[in-house]
Amino acid sequence: MKRRVRETFERQISPERTCAFCSARIPAGHEVFGFGAKARPDADIERYRGAGIKITVGSLKRQVVAIVTGRDSPAARAGHDLYFAACSESCANALKAALEEDIKGGGLLPT
Numbered sequence: 001m002k003r004r005v006r007e008t009f010e011r012q013i014s015p016e017r018t019c020a021f022c023s024a025r026i027p028a029g030h031e032v033f034g035f036g037a038k039a040r041p042d043a044d045i046e047r048y049r050g051a052g053i054k055i056t057v058g059s060l061k062r063q064v065v066a067i068v069t070g071r072d073s074p075a076a077r078a079g080h081d082l083y084f085a086a087c088s089e090s091c092a093n094a095l096k097a098a099l100e101e102d103i104k105g106g107g108l109l110p111t
């Protein structure tokens with residue numbers, strides 16, 4: 001059951017198989033080092049459900065692509081509004097660190 005949920009989730013994000021941090025393409029079948037995050041309560045993300053959006057990361061001074069979780073996806077049920085895909089653990093960790101400042105302010109604000 002757990003495995004099925006994961007596969008469903010990966011299929012859901014498969015159109016966006018690009019690393020949010022270094023923009024490398026993540027080959028099909030390659031492990032995705034993704035993680036979820038919350039959007040700010042005032043961010044209007046409903047209309048982007050299931051699609052990719054750009055988020056400005058203050059500490060990086062650039063935009064990164066985040067996937068807005070589908071309304072009934074496992075990630076959404078886990079409390080995540082946004083999902084970031086990364087090509088490697090080091091990219092995921094670097095992006096997480098960069099996002100931390102923004103998240104401290106109560107969540108991320110899509111642009």
Ligand SMILES: [Zn+2]
Pocket residue numbers: 019020021022023024086087088091
């Ligand atoms: Zn990367």
